[in-house]
Amino acid sequence: MIEATLCYIISEDKVLLQKKRKGLFGEGKWNAPGGKLENGETAEQCAIREVYEETGLMVKHLQFVGNLYFFVEQYLDQVVYVFKANEFEGSVTQGDEGELKWFELKSIPYEEMWEDDRYWLPLLLKGKKFVGKFYFSKGYAKLLQKELYTE
Known part of the structure; x- marks a missing residue:
């Protein structure tokens, strides 16, 4: 099982996203x-480093917002700790x-993201905490x- 993090960086009315390059897990998303x-x-140290x-x-001032559990063919494959940050330097x-x-x-490209994102990302953006199993x-x-x- 893999433990990983995601950190949504929000500045005013925008969010920073990354389109994974070819050859990486999630390529093109x-x-x-x-x-x-x-x-x-720790998960927080990992998020800051990544x-x-x-x-x-x-x-700065990361906010833990939720856990995502990803199962593939009924087996737990990944646990992801999700954070958001509204403050940053650089x-x-x-x-x-x-x-x-x-x-x-208002223009997040859900059609070019992981299929599960459309269910939990709006919760993060509304400031709600969540746990998801997909x-x-x-x-x-x-x-x-x-x-x-x-x-």
Whole structure:
């Protein structure tokens, strides 16, 4: 099982997303910066590190907003700790993970994102905490079932 993070960086009425380059997990999909926890690292430390490595931004005052559990063929494959940040220092620098782009909150490209994002990302944007369980077919090809809980 993989433990990973996502960190949604929000500035005024925009969110920073990254289109994963070819050859990476999630290639061609827009997603928040994030990645796998390293040995001995907390989820918050991982989110801060991954955002810096992928965007050049140093996030401040991270807010933990939820957990996502991803199952593939009924087996738990990933646990993702989701954060958001409204404060950061630095300016966006394109990294080797993929293209970075600010999207207006009303124009998030859900059709070019993971299928589950359309269910829980609006909760994050409304300031709600959540836990989601998403069941996919082999290779994350199709979302088969979802469970979503909010506070």
